Amino acid sequence: MIRYLLCFLLSISLIHARSQFCQSDSSIRSRIYKDICVLASDSLQGRRSGTAGEKKAYEYIISSFREAGLQPLGTECGSYLQSLPFQSLDFRFNQTKLKIDDKIFGYFRDFSVTAFSGNGSINGEILDIGQGISLAFSSYDDYKNIQDCRGKIVLMNLDVPSGLFSVDSLKEKLTPVYRIKTALSKGAVAVIVWNFRSPFYQSMFDFIHTDTLNALVIYGRTEVVDYVSSHPGGKVILSVKLNRTNTTFHNVIGYIDNRAPYTIIIGAHYDHLGFSRKSEIRYGADDNASGTAAILELARHLRSSGDKSNNYLFIAFSGEEEGLIGSSYFCAHPTIDLDKVNFMFNFDMVGRLGCEGNRITAIATATSPDWRKVFSGTSKQSFRIKKMRGAPSFSDHYGFYSKGIPIAYLTTGLHYDYHTPRDVSGKINYDGMVSIIKYSEDFISKSEVAGKITFRKVRGWDQFTSFASFFFEELDYVFNVGLQGAE
């Protein structure tokens, strides 16, 4: 009797181990349906990074990783989480103002707050200080004809004379931060910088790596600069209100260790945009609960797969919508040896098969010469595949590509609900997702036949043309539709 009972229990446990996740189309469909409905539900409030909605989302992903049998491979021992620090910004539109004489300038339209800026309100006369360069030992001194900077709001051109910039010993003195500090040390009370052609332009908005100078530092566009040059000595009233809050984002990382020499990273961002300005939830069902559900389902399949020629690392990234924060952080602080990564497989918006006809886009196909063979060997599905060679920087694959890792990246493309409260679970093509997941699983297994995937850097032109063609093709969506819903 005991023997029969043991046999019975053993057979039950074997059945359980093999068919814990039934792989029929209808079973896959019902699991991803549940995943997306949970992730894009009201209670997760749009899964904005660093919020309670993010926490609910990562708790759901952790329980799914655990259920699938993945090992935790976050930062702390025994944890699936990798915590990363982030400074979130809250621009107060109605409290940030610029007026010169009687002319009122529009925030964002005519000027922006730079990453160097503190908060406050200030009045004073405008003074053009050119490039604000003052080098004691050379003839370059923008201050030599300026009587007095004290109490002035100064206008500074970000550019520098190219001859000077090639002198290594001068580089630090030519940086905007040095020149802004010089102006403040001479008594200026606020700084308006300008010139988007300057190589320093981008750095003015690097909020992640820049500390405030505790002075008001704004960027003035053409309207402001033109007004100042035709109205020297104009009376400025400037107010800036920008709340910076230190917060923590969380990547979720699970591992299938097959004791293989290389690891395939399978990733998708799970964060979205939270509430709209009208306080509506932006659900992000396609962007990117769909990709998250796809990697959860692949985890369930690959855990029980007989193919052990690679290990698999699953990462649900946070902070993608804030600027690829989670994936960049992982690449800088990886929890496995990146030299042992075979390739990275990214899923971002795979829930709207049909929105661009019956096709999906495979991005970054030029990042390995091996992809041609893998794509042609992968079993065909009902959809067509459009290949885009380059690896443009609009999703989480980019940090891995920059580290010399081959990329495969699938998407069903942009649509009119992108970044709006209309990106809901009811509009997902679940049958389409089932075929994309099955295709991806077969793609992975064909890549295993190919062995270690070889990396190839995409030539600049290819990268540019892919990026440009993507945006020209999607121009309607990005500029006419997507941004209406975005903030």
Ligand SMILES: [Zn+2]
């Ligand atoms: Zn996305």
